[in-house]
Amino acid sequence: MERWITHGISGALCFFLPLICLSLVSAQTSTQQVAQRSGGYLELQPSSERRVEEQGRGFVVTCRIPAGLNGANLRWTQGSDRRPINEANGRNIQVMKRPVDKPTSVQLVFNNVSKADENLYMCLATIDGAEVQKEFQLTIYTGINYDKVELAQAADVGKDFTMTCDVQGEPKPSVTWRRAGESLGMYGHDKYTVSEKGLTIKNISRTDEGLYDCDATQIIGHDTSSFKRKAISLVVNYPPEFTNTEPAIAYAFLGGEVNLTCQADGEPSPSYDWGYDENGGFSDMPLTETKNRDDYVNPSRTTLVKNMTDQSQFRDILCRAKNSLGEVVRRYTVKQIDKPVAPSFEFRQVGGHRLELQLTPSQQTNNPLPTTGYRAIIRPSVGGAWENATVIDFMNGTRHVLDSLRHNTEYDIMIAARNAIGVGDWSDVKSVKTLSVSASTSLVPFTGVLILMSGLLLVRA
Secondary structure, eight states: OOHHHHHHHHHHHHHHOHHHHHHHHHHHHHHHHHHHHHHTTTTSSSSSSEEEEEETOEEEEEEOOOTOEEEEEEEEEEETTTEOTTSSSSOOOEEEEEEEOOOOOEEEEEEEEOOOGGGEEEEEEEEETEEEEEEEEEEEEEEEEETTTTEEEEETTSSSEEEOOOOEEEOOOEEEEEETEEEEETTTTTSEEETTTEEEEESSOOOOOOEEEEEEEEEETTTTEEEEEEEEEEEEEEEEEEEEOOOOEEEOOOEEEEEEEEEEEESSEEEEEEEEETEEHHHHHHHHGGEEESSSSOOOOEEEEEEOSSGGGGGGGGEEEEEETTTEEEEEEEEEEOOOOEEEEEEEEOSSSSSEEEEOOOOSSOOOOOEEEEEEEEETTTTOGGGEEEEEEEESEEEEESSSOOOEEEEEEEEEEETEEEEOOOOOOOEEEEOOOOOOHGGGGGEEEEEETTTTEEEOO
16 A cells, blocks of 8 residues: 555656656665665675684685676775775785786685784775675684693692682683582582682592592673683692501511611601600611611602611611601511521432432521521532522422532532521531532432422432
């Protein structure tokens, strides 16, 4: 109905006033063309009117004149004052035309964008004698950055502690906390509190040690967001604690050594001192009394090797472990025992290159430690020196073999018993001569040897 009335009025005007009608029609056509050309003929790729990019990134926006249209003067400008952009604008923004002589497309190339590049960008061209345009608004944000975050933090046991997560970014990211998939600091959770300073953990215990996730969320504009997660390690400091709290008793014999190992847990790792009990206090042990007081294999413990040169050395020894949160002391009672008594022995069989020994253990007195084996030293009787003698260790048992000897040679042999803390006194020297090759060979057909795990059984034919 409205269209009919409009056409009716126009028709009446054209009937009575032809010149006025012609002017109206011409004006209407021109208005439609201007409206159509104010952006309708240019294409942007990507076509978004708002673009959000992270600082440091690079991207390209292409403006083109659709095929079939007669266009010219295709160009880019920036800012509301339409400042021209050309090849000489600098490193960050470049213009590339295709083709160069009469371009129908022009690329706006951004390299390593920054906040200074944030602006309104407009593509303009002249098409069929009219200027047309397309524009987009560029927003630059600084992405989430954990460079200033301490990824390893330490808290003292029994105290409140605030973990920090100073995440950088523009706009400023918001931070939330998680541990083992559980959100922390929510309502109804008394252990954790979240504030602008960070995550506060109340009454730190050793079970609080571990990894915590610092989640950062960044809202950019109306429809863009960014999210990152970083794990922060919490170490709980606590005073030293001995791993073994049982009373420590050590044994040694006069002239031997005592070997003591002291180990404690603690954070930071404790340092160690050895000393004596002097009127209920700790008195440092002189270095001259120790052979070694470090454990290079395991720095979390210390090993003391002490020479027991006289009776005064047999006394309680203290190990002190300490760190910045406290110290603990463990007492070692060193008791004197006799050296293992040497066994008696005899030669069961003599060959050209081997000897078979029969050992008889001696009765041990004032020695609660069991015999763990034996040590033999052997030298040639002629021209041999004890300092150059061959040392052979045997496990427990009564029959043992000395092998790889020279034939037709006399040897001197001594044997001592050993236990967990050392080797005892040596037996008297016994001498024996190996057989010649011819003599030992002639014995082979007449002798069979059966070696059992429990010892050596000799069977003669």
